[in-house]
Amino acid sequence: MEFKPPISARETDDLIRIANFPDNWNPLAVEQAKKELLIRNVPIDYENKKVAVLNxxxxxxxxxxxxxxxxxxxxWHDFMFDFHHVLLEMLCDWDMKKNGYITKHRQRKYTLSIISLLILIIYVYWNFIK
Known part of the structure; x- marks a missing residue:
């Protein structure tokens, strides 16, 4: 697999970052970065201070x-101009809080509560008052 820019053309600091933080990179890129560091005779944990700063x-x-x-x-303009997207996100994305979107989760909870209450009021009005 060829990366842009190629792994062999990257600076040593970039290779150290790739080799020491494999969770952030494609496994093939990590492997190529380690090989390139060996070719350049640079230890993977080169300058522990630099790795600590990068960390x-x-x-x-x-x-x-x-x-x-x-x-x-x-x-408010999301509801006005991008209503379909907002509605889909509110109805289908149940992992907002788990993914860190605390404010959106709270807004979704209140919005769905208000919509449910409105539907209940309309249902009661339609069936019992009319």
Missing amino acids: RYDQKRKEIAAKRRAREAFE
Whole structure:
């Protein structure tokens, strides 16, 4: 498999990042990066300080992404201009909270509760008052 840019053309720091964080990369890329580091006579855990910095950077990036997901919300214009997408997401995506979309999960819960209440009121009105 050929990657863009090719693994052999990447800088040593990129190869170290690929080799030390295999969960973030394609397994073939990890294997090629390790082979390329051996060709360049660079140990995989080269400069443990650099690996530690990269690890902290990666952890911080994940934390920021998680916070961003937690704050992401449906906007009023989403309901106006992209209603089908919002409706499908609200009805079909039951893993919002598990995936970190805390605000969207809360909005979905309230919206579905209000819709259920409206349907109940309409049903009662239609069958008992009319």
